[in-house]
Amino acid sequence: MxxxxxxxxxxxxxxxxxxxxxxxxxxxxxxxxxxxxxxxxxxxxxxxxxxxxxxxxxxxxxxxxxxxxxxxxxxxxxxxxxxxxxxxxxxxxxxxxxxxxxxxxxxxxxxxxxxxxPARLSHVEAAGLALVGVTVWEALVERAGVRSGERVLVHGGAGGVGSVAIQVAAALGAEVVTTARARDHEFVTGLGADTAIDFSAGDYAPQVRALGGVNVVLDTVGGDTLARSPEVLADRGHVVSIVDIPEPQNLLAAWGVNATYHFLFVSPGRAKLEAVGRLVDQGGLQPxxxxxxxxxxxxxxxxxxxxxxxxxxxxxxxxxxxxxxxxxxxxx
CATH class of the missing domain: 3.90.180.10 (Medium-chain alcohol dehydrogenases, catalytic domain)
Known part of the structure; x- marks a missing residue:
């Protein structure tokens, strides 16, 4: 060689x-x-x-x-x-x-x-899942502790992390709400989202509140998501962000709903990969x-x-x- x-x-x-x-x-x-x-x-x-x-x-x-x-x-x-x-x-x-x-x-x-x-994946598929899969697992399972029957809002459902997060949340038994452009709604609902909201057509928050709010917000898009999450969170809800925050945001409203914020910079590890791999082999996740x-x-x-x-x-x-x-x- x-x-x-x-x-x-x-x-x-x-x-x-x-x-x-x-x-x-x-x-x-x-x-x-x-x-x-x-x-x-x-x-x-x-x-x-x-x-x-x-x-x-x-x-x-x-x-x-x-x-x-x-x-x-x-x-x-x-x-x-x-x-x-x-x-x-x-x-x-x-x-x-x-x-x-x-x-x-x-x-x-x-x-x-x-x-x-995972035996079900090609090498190209596996390489496309490693970082995002571990990120989503740590965000939804280890940080937010998503449980069956909860409602999860995934921002940016058509993206690399979002497309995996929809599938993992659905596999955990959660009801999934996601933001995505209208042209991607069929795509994200095909992944397992129950409700898709066109973020480019107006304010997403009233539409989420009309559903009864959510227990978990996964922020993959940044902007003012952290400051606005309390508008859609149920009491004692979780916000997990994987996005760098360049500007300060006012989180005072988070006290009103007893929100917990998690800021995630993922760490590698075999155990998380194996957990994601089991979900793949069970048919619950496809990159x-x-x-x-x-x-x-x-x-x-x-x-x-x-x-x-x-x-x-x-x-x-x-x-x-x-x-x-x-x-x-x-x-x-």
């Missing part, structure tokens, strides 16, 4: 079309407790856009390989890494801002963060892959994700191997 690999490096902060360069880099070697994985697919997340723009420049030293999702095959194990063998198909969420990212042909990771890939691009087109993938109302539904995946570029990904 070659001692080098192809990777896409972030060479400057800024616009996608000038930020990246394709490089030949040394192939990493696994240390104690680590596995070397041939990356078959990764994906692009809003976190990657923020990193590329320079939002985390204090934690990223250029040039850097970024990216966090992986689905691939173990090719080598380090000393003491006995949980996996070469040939095992795995998926995981790489640690953020720690070592090499996943826009590369190979990646080294601690075996404790790795899980076996939505809106586009698949080759590794060389990472810049284009970033531009697609930044495309506003014209961006694809669900996730944008990166097929690291050229034979995996179909929008109907092969099972491999």
């Amino acid at each position: 070659s001692t080098s690999m192809r990777a896409v490096e972030l060479v400057r902060f800024g616009d996608a079309d000038t930020a990246f360069a394709i490089r030949e880099l040394p192939r990493p070697a696994p240390g104690p407790g680590q596995v070397l994985v041939r990356v078959l697919a990764t994906s692009v997340n809003p976190l990657d856009l923020q990193t590329r723009r320079g939002d985390y420049r204090d934690q990223v030293v250029l040039p850097a390989v970024i990216g966090n999702d992986v689905s691939g095959v173990v090719v080598e194990t380090g000393p003491g890494a006995d949980d996996f063998q070469p040939g095992d198909e795995v998926w995981y969420l790489a640690p953020m801002f720690a070592g090499q990212g996943t826009y590369a042909e190979f990646h080294v990771v601690d075996q404790a963060l790795v899980a076996r890939k 939505v892959i809106g586009a698949v691009l080759p590794l060389a087109d990472v810049a284009q993938a970033h531009a697609l994700l930044e495309g506003g109302s014209g961006r694809p539904r669900g996730k944008i995946a990166i097929a690291v191997q050229s034979w995996m570029t179909s929008t109907s990904p092969p099972r491999c």
Whole structure:
């Protein structure tokens, strides 16, 4: 096996079309407790856009390989890494801002963060689910404690996180309300949403209150969502936000409904991946892959994700191997 690999490096902060360069880099070697994985697919997340723009420049030293999702095959194990063998198909969420990212042909990771890939998913599908799946599980299950019979409001239901959150909330037995553009209403109700509200056509809050309010709000869109959530929350409800908050918001109204706020920057871990994988294998969750691009087109993938109302539904995946570029990904 070659001692080098192809990777896409972030060479400057800024616009996608000038930020990246394709490089030949040394192939990493696994240390104690680590596995070397041939990356078959990764994906692009809003976190990657923020990193590329320079939002985390204090934690990223250029040039850097970024990216966090992986689905691939173990090719080598380090000393003491006995949980996996070469040939095992795995998926995981790489640690953020720690070592090499996943826009590369190979990646080294601690075996404790790795899980076996769900058999029902292709590598492209698994790579599109790793970060968003763990994020939704931590948000709805570990933070908000969603229970059967509750009502959950998912902001941005047609997006990468939102499309997974609708399915997970429905699988937990919750009634799901989501905000989405009118053209996406059939799509989000097909995922399991009971009610879809067109946020672009007027104020969503009166429509949610007419339903009786909600027990949980999942904020994937930012803006004034935190300040306005008490308008739709039932008493002792939960708000979980996965969005950076650039400007202060007045949360005084939250006292009136005894609201609990959770601010989530997700952490990787095998247990959460296995929980998401079980839901997949039970038929309760299917990732939505809106586009698949080759590794060389990472810049284009970033531009697609930044495309506003014209961006694809669900996730944008990166097929690291050229034979995996179909929008109907092969099972491999």
